[in-house]
Amino acid sequence: MSERPNAFVTHTLDRTRSLEGTPLASFSRRAWAWLIDFTIIASVALLWRVWIGDGQGSFSPFSSISGLIFIVAYFGLTTYWGHGQTPGKKLLGIQVISISHEHLSLWHCIERALGYAASMLEAGFGFWQYFIHHNRQTVHDRIAETIVIRKLKTPAPVQTEPAA
Structure with missing residues (x-):
């Protein structure tokens, strides 16, 4: 085995080739799914305040570390649990998939969620990069x-006539 120090080696070439031609989600579907998910988060926060919170320093998803x-x-x-679909994405018929692995790991999902903060920087420019990136990332x-x-909906199995 020969070593090639300081040389880039791709580990995802087969995976990325297998995704060639996969239809990407539109920006509007992604935005609506995100809005649905944030509505769920805000609703949970409101219910928390009404039922559990004391009104002072209670849980707020938008202004606290716990939030x-x-x-x-x-x-x-x-x-992770939705296999690439949050409730909003499921309602809009879109799904997150990995370009480097067959399945999303829990770390991929957490890393992506943490990445929302990076997308929000500079007035949300990270979200708008959808329009300039060739793979709409x-x-x-x-x-x-x-x-x-x-x-994509999984097609029904094709029924074949038994050979006579």
Whole structure:
């Protein structure tokens, strides 16, 4: 085995080739899915305040460390448990997939959720990079090596006539 120090070796070439031609999700579907998910987060925060919170220093997903942890956990865990689909993505028929592995790991999902913060920097420019990247990847997609695709319905098995 010959060593090639300081030489880049791709480990994802077969995977990326297998994804060639996969239909990507539109920006509007992605935005609506994100909005649905943030509505769920805001609703949970409101219910928390009404039922559990004391009104002073209670849980807020948008202004506290515990809230930020909740947002990352929500996006990370729902993406992982939903096999690439948060509730919003499921409703809109889109799915996150890895461009480097067959399946999303929990770390991919958490890393992608953490990447939302990077996408929000500079007035959300990381989200708008969808329009300039050739594979429609935003900053958080590139951080986690993912793409968002239109979820294709699995075709029904073809019935064949038995040979006579």
